[in-house]
Structures are given as C-alpha cells and as structure tokens.
Amino acid sequence: MASKPMTCAFALALSCTVSPMALAQEASATQTASQAAKTHETNADIVVTAQRREQSLLDVPLAVTALGSDSLAQRGITNSAQLGDAVPNLQINSPYGNTQPNFSLRGIGVANEYNSNQASPVGVYLDDVYLAPRTSHGMGLFDLDRIEVLRGPQGTLFGRNTTGGAINFITKKPDLSGTNGYLQAGYANFDTFTAQGAAEATVSEDKLGLRVAVNYAKGDGQVKNVFPGGRDAMSTDTLQGRVSMRAMPSEALAITLRAYAGRDRGTQAAVHGLGPFRTGLGFFEINENRVGTNRTDAWGFSANVALELSDTLSLTSITSYDGGSQNLQQAADGSPLDILDINWRSQYRQFSEELRANYSGNGVNFVGGLFYGWDRNITDNTFNLPLPPAGGFFQHYRQVRNSYAVFGQADIDVADKLVLTLGARYTHDTSRYDDAYAYLFVGEVGAAPFPIATTVPCTGVAGTCAYDPAARFALSDKNNALTGRVALSYTFDSGTLVYASYNRGYRAGAVNGGGYTSSAGIGYIKPERVNAYELGIKGRAGGRLLTYAASAFYYDYTNQQLQDTRAGPVSFLVNAPKSEVYGLELETTLRPVDGFRLDASVGLLHSKYKRLTLQGADLSGNSLPFAPRMTAQVGFEWDMLQVGGGTLSFAPNMAYSSRQYFSPFNAENAPGTAQVNSELQQGANAKVNATLSWSTDVITLRAFANNLFNRKTFGYGLDLRGAGFPYNFLVPSAPRTYGASIRYSF
Template identity: 80%
Template sequence: MAGMGYVRAALSLIAASTSSVALAQAEAPKGDDEIVVTAQRREQSLLDVPLAVTALGGDSLAERGITNSAQLGEAVPNLQINSPYGNTQPNFTLRGIGVANEYNSNQASPVGVYLDDVYLAPRTSHGMGLFDLDRVEVLRGPQGTLFGRNTTGGAINFITKRPDLSGSEGYVQLGYGNFGTFTAQGALETTLSEGVAGIRAAVNYAKGDGQIRNTFAGGRDPNSTDTLQGRLSLRLKPSESVNVVLRAYGGRDRGTQAAVHGLGAFRAGLDFFETNENRVGDNNTDAWGFSANIGVDLTDKLTLTSITSYDGGSQNLQQAADGSPLDILDITWQSQYRQFSQELRANYTGSGVTFVGGLFYGYDRNVTDNRFNLPLPPAGGFFQHYRQQRRSYAVFGQADIALTSALSLTLGARYTRDTSKYDDAFAYLFVGAVGAPDFPIASTVPCVGVPGTCAYDPAARYALKDNNNALTGRVALSYTFGSGALLYASYNRGYRAGAVNGGGYTSSSGISYIKPEYVNAFELGFKGRTADRVLTYAISAFYYDYTNQQLQDTRPGPVSFLVNAPKSEVYGLEAETTLRPINGLRVNASFGLLQSKFKELTLQGTDLAGNRLPFAPRLTGQLGADWDVVDVAGGLVAFSPNVVYASSQFFSPFNAVNVAGSAQVNSELAQGANARVNGALSWSNDTITVRAFANNLFNRKTYGYGLDLRGAGFPYNFLVPNAPRTFGISVRADF
C-alpha cells in the first residue's frame, strides 16, 4: 500500500529516540506551564492527549497576525481555508476532507466548528473575528465520538476567555494599517463577588477600504472591511460544586464582496490585485447567540455538565460573479438561520478508568432566498426559495482504561440519528434587469424537465425528507514512556449526514438527497518533550478510507448537482515542533505531507479516478520564530517572522481534465506552489505593547478558490484572489 511509506517514515523517527526526536503538535508556552486543552471534553495536558491536536493561545494568534478564522490555515498543518466569498462562509478542509467545491449555505461543514463547545451549524457564522480568546483547538481526523456531528474531517473549537472570579482586569488595543484600516478591541472584567461572581465584556471593531482596486469609473473596491462584534460572559460559582457560565454574543459584517477574476477580455492591462467590475456587492452577515454552561460536581469523581445554546443569524451576499463591467452573472445569496442545541454530559474519574458520556440534541433551520441574474434574452434569471430543517439526536460515551501504569485503552462509541426536511421550495424563471423587480414567466421548481417548459404556478411547492442513522466511534492504545513521551495508535470512524442540493433551481430533477459520507481513519502518533523542555515535539501518520464525499457538479444550463464520490483514499504525515535553544528564542515549525486521490468517481461521463481531491496540497509547512532581541527603555523588543508554504492544489475534482466536447478549461482552477512571508516587531513592558506587522510581505499573487463556469455555459471561469500585502501598527494597554 502506498500509504505505508508514510507509516514507515513515522516509525523510523519514533525508533530513533523515545525522548528527543520528532516534531510537535502545538507550540510550547513561553513559561514552563502545561498547555491544558479539552480536546476529549475534559481538561488534560496537550501532551497527554492521544489525538492530533493543534492548540493556539490568544497571544500566539496575535504574534502570528491571525485575526480571523479564515487565517488559521497559516498555523495548522494540512488545514486549508477557502471561500468564494472572501472571509465570509469559509470552507475548512482538514487532511483533504472538506466541502470540496460546494458553495451553497445549506451544507454542513465536515470540519465541525464550535464556540465554547457549542456546535455552529451555519457556515456563514464560521467566518468570525478572533478576539479575547483563551485558545483555539484544532482536532485533526474524524471526531465521531465526543464531537460527533458532521465531523468527518475534524473539529475546531474556539474557546473564549471567561471571568476568573478574582480582581479586575482588561485591555484596550487600537491599530491602523494600509487600505485605511482602523481596528479597535478591548475587554473589561470585574469581580462582583470574590470567588462567587464575575463578568467580562469584550468588543472587536475593524473598518478599512477595499484591498483590490476597481478600475471601473465610480466603482467600489472589493474586499473592504467593516466589522463589529461583542461578547458578554457572566460566571457564577455559588458553591464549590457548582460552576455556571452564561455567554451572549452578537456581531455583524458589512464589507464589500470578494474580488473576482472572471471574463478574460476585461482582465487585459489589469494588475493581479485589480478588477474592472460595475457592480461590487456587499457581504452583509449577522450572527448572535446565547449559551449556558452549567457544571455540577456530584462527588469528587463525578461531574454533570449541561450546555444549552440558541443562536441565529443571516447573510445577504450580493456577488457580481463575472468580474467585468457587463451583467453576465449577478447573484444575491440570502439566508436566515436559527439553531438550538442541548448537551448533557457526565465526566467520571475512578480507579484506572476515566469516562465521558452523554446525550446530544441539535436543531437548525435555514430559510434561503437566492436570485440569479443571467444574460438571458431578454434580461432575467432565476429566483429560488426553500426551507431546510435538520435535527440530530445522539448518545455517546468514551472510556480511557488503564491496562497498566503506562498502557491505556480508549473505547468510544456514538449512535446518531439525523433527520432532514427540505420544504416550502419553489423556483421560477423571471424577466427583469439586475436590481429591478422581476416578472415570473415559468416555474422551474417544482418542474421535471427542461427549464422554462412549466407554466408559472405561484402556489406550487416542492418537498423532500431524509433520515440517517450511524454508529461511529474510536479505539486507541496509548503508551507513556518513562520520559513522559506518548505513543498512540488509533482507529476512528467519522460520519456526515446525507444532504440535499441547495443549488437546484433550474429543475426539480437536480434536487435530491444524497448518501451520507464516512471515513475510516487509522492513525499512529508520538508526542512529548525533552527533559530540559528545550524541545516539544509530536508526529502523526494517518490513512483514510473515505466513502461518498459530497461535492458539487456544475453542468451546462447552468445546473448544479450535488453528488457522492464513491471511494477516495487519503494518507499523510504531519509534524510540529517548538524549540527553545536559548533564553529568549522560540522557534516553531510544522509541516504536512498529504496524498489524496479519488479511487472511484465519474462526473459528466468523465472518469476521474486517480485525480487528487480539491483543496489538498501535497505539502504544507510553516517556520516561525519569536525572538526577544533586546531590552530598550524599560521594555522588551521582540521580532516574530513567519514563512508559510503550500504546494500546488486544485479547486475542482476534475483537476486539469476537461469533459470531452465541452468548453471547460479546468487547468485554470488551480493554484501553484507558493510561500508567504509574515512578520512582526514589537516593544512591550508590563502594561504597554506596541506592535508593527506585515502579512504577505512580498505581495505574493495567489488564488484561494475557483469554480468551473465554462462548462456551465459561461465564457469564463470564476477565480477569487487572496489578499495582497497588508501592514500596520497597533498599541495595546493592559490594566
């Protein structure tokens, strides 16, 4: 098996030493404190967790210039983050597993995203600004037991700071950068009653001009920033055995749409970071939510936890998708979201056994109204409306059993039942210019047959239902050496519920539920640190048997079909390390090797077996340092450079293959190998930090997303450029 080459490479590194050779999965803290994570729904040192986990603290995120969830890929191996909407509705791809080329808002991410252990169903809410965080935990590989809902790829948990119940503190930070970007954030925490009650409030604001220049006379610049977010946390500890955290948050984004490279005739003479577009739309999103986390220690061995949440939001994305001064393709993506979740969890620690188990219920609703203006004679297009409601029920449990003082066995299982209802659906063909009232002329949903052949019926509706049941779980053996190093081997099974095609609007024939996807994952890992704590290290090798990946197939019409890729294979090797060779210098490095291919896939009559999975570069890596250079004027000057590398990747399952007889040019839907350089220089004392930064220092020109539109009947492909060089300065005061 080709994947065994990576396993042999991992074994050779493990055999070299059980105390000082290999690479790490999370960067070491600046002091000697352990990194504590909750990757297994209980507090553990990161080095004791038999999983591939990257943990990034709030300070580390700031040092690396990561201010938005869409930038996390620069710090986590084999994590790609792409979107046709810029930072809005990001698509997370871990180890090759993601939503592939899917762009509709109703699909669940196979990389589960959590905010303080609360699952966030709408992908629009995943594009959050990162502020006042305790840490971010990225769990790579299927999480089919403790984070079980739709996590075939992994899970990302954003963990916010909570009140300490002692004293008062806070900070204020102001910043200014190129593109006229002003930023402000801060937090204030106060103790209402020592050891009993405390409250913390945090806010984040950013506003800046578009990062891509629009040469169209009077046109707005794409990729602007206009963000405001706030969070309020109340912590109550009425007794030693009861801990309550109440959290409320809200936020909105009002930036302009992501830039598009489209119709080639209007790209002549333009720089990569320029466009010629008559209708630059807005990326309007809102998100809000409430949660209550209540923990009760029933005994010194048994704790019960209840997590209740209610969240909502909306998106109104106005996207000129042709990148030209012509009205070729203008889309308005509108959706309203609501979700509720309840988890009851028990944590037990006894003699030789640690157990986590519980019940989960989740509900989410998506009401969508999309409008597609196309170059039809006369001017017109399609309007689409539908409602999607999903419910998920699960019972789960995982036990860590000490077989000996050094050897542990992990057994976990989760039974899930998912139901989904797609209803109140209709779509019609209309006549009307962009921005003008539309005049319906034909029903397309419900309508089986050629678009435009069914008479318009305002009362016609379409509905479907689906349900899935799945048993997933985890088996692992882990061995702790006398040095503290951990060696583990595991099998995990992940599951993602079946889905309906949210992109079906030209005909009912394109709307149906497809099969759930599954991943059988095998992993071998090794992590630890040297006795002198100079080196923290870990390495993991993995092999995935991946079935029924859900991806989008865009066909002439334009018609979108959601389909399953029957069989795929993914395997690779990952490593991270933090080295502190001398006082004041911390070097961090990571890399990911990834091989992926469709073992069985046919789209539009074209055999794609052997093609690579989309958004799966074969090599990713980063190398950075934090160097405390010198003491000046009572403060410390620090330098933090960072280089991020990714080899070539494809944006389409077709890779460079075209359908015979079609106008496709799929070779355009790719990004070649590239390296991005970032850096920061700071001065800080006990209360003040002044930081200058530059991201993408050498202004590398790269694409983040691409979609086949030539094959759908348009005379161009859709490509989204990544951000150009950004730089600025910030001042932070802690009190």
C-alpha cells in the same frame, strides 16, 4: 490500506523527533509579567479539552494543535480564515472572501460546494457549542483563551458532521478574582482602523464575575476597481461584542453564561472572470460594475452549568440558541457586463442541548452523555443571467435538520502507563427540505422580477412549465450512524506518549441547495463516512528544549459530497464513491536559549479518488480539491533586548503550500465541454508574515506585515466554462497588509 507509506512516514517522524539535544536553559528570574504570560503559554503544559476533559496537550492521544491568544497575535492571525497559516494540513477557502469559510483538514472539506445549506465536514464550535451555519464560521478572533484544532474524525465526543475534524474557539471567561482588561487600537494600510478591548469585573470574590469584550475593524477595499465610480473589493467593516458571566454559588456548582452578537458589511471578494476585461489589469485589480456588499449577522446565547456530585463524578449541561443571516451581493463575472450577478440570502436559527457526565476513578476516565441539535435555514437566492431578455432565476426553500445522539468514551488503565480507549456514538439525523419553489423571470439586475415559468417543481427543461405561484416541492431524509474510537496509548518514563487509534467519522446525507433550474436535480445523497487509522507520538527531548508531536494516518473515505455544475447552468450534488487519503504531520517547538523560540510544522498529504466519474469523465486517480501534497510553517519569536523598561521582540513566520487544485477534475476537461480546468489551481507558494513588538507590564506596541512580499495567489476557483459561461470563476487572496497597534492592559 497503504500501510507501507504510513510506516515509512512514521519512521521518518521518529527519526526527526528523537534526535539528541542539549539541555534547555532556565527561564530568567527577572522577566516582566508579560514575558511570564508568554512563557506560560509556550513552556508550560498547555491544557486542552479535546477529549471533553482538561488534559495536558502532550497527554492527549490525538493530533491536536492549540493556539493561545499570544501566539495568534504574534502570527498576525485576526480572523478564522487565516488559521491555515498555523495548522498543518489545514486549508481554508471561500468564494466570498472571509465570509462563509470552507475548512478542509487532511483533504476533507466541502470541496467545491458553495451553497449555504451544506454542513461543514469540519465541525466548528464556540465554547463547545456546535455552529451549524457556515456563515457563522467567518468570525473575527478577539479575546480568546485558545483555539483547539483536532485533526481526524471526531465521531465520538464531538460527533455531528466531523469527518474531517473539529475546531473549537474557546473564549476568555471571568476568573473571579480582581479587575482586569485591555484597550487596543490600530491602523493599517487600505485606511484600516481597528479597535478592540475587554473589561472584567469581579462582583464577588471567587463567586461572581463579568467580562465584556468588543472588536471593530473598518477599512477600504484591498483590490482596486478600475471601473469608473466602482467600489473596491474586499473591504472591511465588522463589529462584534461578547458578554460572559461566571458564577460559582458553591464549590460544587459553576455557571457560565455567554451572549454574543456581530455583523459584517464588507464588500465582496474580488473576482477574476471574463478574460477580455482583464487586459491591462494588475493581479490586485478588477474591472467590475457591481461590486456588492457581504452583509452577515450572527448572534447567540449559551449556558454552561457544571455540577460536581462527588470527587469522581460531575455533570455538565450546555444549552445554546443561535441565529444569523447572510445577504451576499456577488458580481460573479469580474466584468462591467451583467453576465452573472447573484444575491445569496439566508436566515438561520439553531438550538442545541448537551448533557454530559464525567467520571474519573479506579483507573477509568469516562465521558458520556446525550445530545440534541436543531437548525433551520430559509434561503432566497436570485440569479441574474444573460438571458434574452434580461432575467434569471429566483429560488426559495426551507431546510430543517434534527440530530439526536447518545455517546460515551472510556480511557481504561489496562496496565501501568498503558491506556485503552473505547468510545461509541449513535446518531439519528433527520432532514426536511420544503416550501421549495423556483421560477424563471425577466427583469434587469436589481429590478422587481416578473415570473414567466415555474422551474421548481418542474422536471423538464427550464421554461417548459407554466408559472404556478402556488406550486411547492418537498422531500425528507433520515440517517442513522454508529461511529466510534478505539485507541491504545502508552506513556514512557520520559513522558513520551505513543498511540495507535481507529476512528470512524460520519457526515449526514444532504440535499442539493443549488437546484433551481429543475427539480430533477434536487434529491438527498448518501452520508459521508471515514474510517481513519492513525499512529502518533508526542513528547519532549532535552528537558523543555524540544517539544514535538508527529502522526501518520490513513483514511478510507466514502461518498464525499461534491457539487457538479453542468451546462444550463445546472447544479447537481453527487457522491464521490471512494477515495483514500494518507499522510504525515510533524509539529515542533525548539527553545535553544532563554528568550528565543522556534516553531515549525509540516504536513505531507496524498489524496486520490479511487472511483469517480463526473460529466462522462473518469476522474479516478485525481487528487481531492484543496489538498496540497505539502504544507509547512516555520517561524521564531526572539526577545532581542531590553530597552526603555520593556522587551523588544521580533516574530517572523512563513507558511508554504504546494500546488492545490480547486476542482475534482484537476487539470482534466469533461468530453464535449468548453472547460479549461487547468485554470482552477494554485501553484506552490510561500507567504511571509512578521511582527515587531515592544512590551511592558502595561503597554504593548506592535508593528506587523502579512504577505510581506505581496505574493499573488488564488484562494478559490470554480468551473463556469462547463456551465456555459465564457470564463472560470477565480478569487484572489489578500495582498500585502501592514500596520501598527498599541495595547494598554490594566
């Protein structure tokens, strides 16, 4: 264990956060209602449910970032793919743009995996409901109460597939008093129109309320396509809606019902591919004959029923049923030639039930319960390749997973202000991959395929097994895991909290969804496991002048699940036997004067494969993909002056990332291949966003600019040279966007 780096890092955090500070000034008594709401979010204790019960953020012995709706607006964050600009050591990437984002926390993510059947090791939740399909994670952010990002394994209370952490999107619910809402409309460059709104009505005071919210955005592609008549890439076309009903038939019974639905029809992400067709193009330009559409749909329903049995004991049931689909048409060659055109299609269904008990009394806070989750993925992918004659591969399979768990965690007051936390979760996971078949076909892109050879099931070289329309392939797997948490925390008289913890995280074993050229490469691989050790401190200095949180951590990480693409092209899912990750995070908020708030955070990260060999190359010592050594965010919000009966505010922020690799190879190449893996990285960069707003109790006018200086960066890269293609796959991030909006609140 790298105890020395941890100790040094934690000492640095302490020296940064306990410096003497002057006392904060009191908030003005003449502030408007909108200012008061902003003050509540930034100055008052932020209440979170990171431990499945309500607590002040500063009382939770975990590394948690909480972002309220106002903070999201001031930072210009409108979808989940932008959260990396606000959370230390959080990276978000995808080969499909904002669709199917891959979250990586403290270096733990899906790495270079791009298939839809793989579970994210960072669990994503909507109102405490686990969302299994990664396509559902690319949600637009609207009418939210807050977002909680829990860094580190959450194998006790959240449990399923949370080796990296958990992200919980918490929507606004009726407050059972009065009528309120808002309407907002905006316009931005790329001819982008946005609109959203919410309306809440109280049917019976303190008894029954209803809230309806919608979100719409439509705009042209952000990356110009010079191909004659070609569509521009990265366009926007989304529509989402949500209905929430909250009822309290009695003081002891609370029922919240939520239904949502949404769709996305934007064009695919831009691709930098075949080199000769990049000549003369700008960074935000492509020459592509088949820019496709990312068609995604998501819907769901949940029921949260909470019953207080006594002053100390309550029961909560959370039931959900969700579904959706994706139909992604991806020209993956970045050229006017038909080198690699893919149609990714999947349909999803999932059900989950959690029954939880909360007890608080006699110096003990206990949370425990039962969980069951089921999800199904039916996939039909088509891969058009430059085969003589034109053709490719078609792939079909069904994956069904079940997860059963029992869990409990107790916070025990062992002495005055000293709390011992003990938690455990036992999980039983089953998975079945069946109705699987794939075949080699001939036919042009978009034409009806003509099968010529079965490739799944077939253990030989593609094209060597006669076509059999009845052939099917199936296999199954099961995993059992005991995960848990042990922590000791102490709260000083000043309110400062210090803690030390051990957490164990687990991600179930997985099957290779990318196996379509042969069944030889389709098999289950081992589960991931993380043993995480963490030291933390959080509190205030100078009254409310400075709020801070710091943590130092070390991970013993085994069996990370990686995609290994080889010549053929053949994809294998493999385990990286052993890795280590350690680092430091620091988050601070400074309020030196009334009407001014400075937010800053930094994440330092060291990640290393201690043992890994891919394609005959020893990659031991390489960094994990999507794990920059340093990330930092800094920004301020300044209420500059009162004018026209409102407040004029300026809120710029900067997000910095050091170099990150997109591949476990880093800059190395496998022996005997045509790989150029040095292309698969993004160098250090900083992006600046800013908003300027004028607000009253009723009206908010806001102008914004994201990526103000139009930094040219890549967000994702995949090795295709090693698979036999004459180029690598690189996806540029969004260019500068700017616009304005008006919001009316009632």
